[in-house]
Amino acid sequence: MRRGYHFKNSIAFVFLLLLFCCISLLIVSMLRVPDIATGNDMNLLKASGNDDSIGTFGNMMLDMLPEDLAFTVFLPSEMAFEHDLRLNTSESLVGEKMNDTYTVISRVLGFSVVPRVLDSTMVPAGKEVSYGSLSGFDLFVSKDVGGVLVVNGVKLERVDIRRGKLVVHVIDGVIMDAEFEQSVQPDFDGDD
Template identity: 55%
Template sequence: MGRIYTLKNSVAFVGLLVSVCCIFVVMLSLLRLPDVSLGGNRAMMGPYKTFSNRKEVVAGDEKLGKYGEMMVQMLPDDLAFTVFVPSERAFERDLGLRSAAADDDDNSSRRNDTYAVVSRVLGFSAVPRALHSSVVAPGDEVSYDSLSGLTLFVSKDSEGTLVVNRIPAERVDIRRKAILVHVMDGVIMDAEFEQSVQPDLDDTTD
């Protein structure tokens, strides 16, 4: 009887020890849980957001220029988007926007106009899915609707260069967290918007 009693006490002690260890592990894992992200709330609010509350994310040396970074920062970085960002040269050539002048511009009205132009370009250039440059083979063509509803025709030329609405890419597959960026040698836009920015282009050549 003494041995049976001792055995029962040993089993009870081991069971208690296992229970205490399990509780300790659970508490430790709870203490290590990361902070809850606001990404879900941003997704409920829609794809656009102001860029003033966003930290700039630069992947290595793959800088996108002043307005290219501005475009990317308008999107939530935890959702899959593809953005066909104009190069700095394309912003200046096709829209009359100079990155150097943007830092020195103290005119709030002009800053608002610039923000409106860049956000319109984003609507034409962003697709709510990840589109790697490998999604289309040379000679093939696929189409996707941008955020503004403009149809984007994506293909590759005979040399394997990514082309979107007849505009070739300069650099492809640049990562900004969940966002995929392709830098284009031109601005993707519809005919109406292109006509609306023509007077600004004339003013910059005077």
């Protein structure tokens, strides 16, 4: 009689042990899952992301990237958008020019974004480091004698701006390949 009682307790013990292991596994896996942003958090990210210091075109460019993936963006300053690409907010964002503006900005995005986090502290002094952009264009990042970051010969104005998982560096120019650069060169009227 005692043997049957012992057998029932063993089954109960194994069942409780399995139940405990399953619950423990569930709790551990839930703790390792990254936080999912609620609707309110997403609005907060969007609102804090519209930084006036990076300008209208900069915000348009950053809005094209997902906020939940880690990227480094070498973002042209508002002056660089105007000087190098001939984009200005009063003319480029109206009517039919809006589509052209988005096309230019998305093309610049491909040249200016590295699919990884790159803080200014990660670039060693005196060395040039190469990274491939989203479009496959090579970006050469280094620090000059004064410790200022330089990307493909263009100095950075502001570094390490955070927007979600994005790291944004504002540069004093536009990174682009020779073909795209020729397509955005100003037309010369025959005054030469």
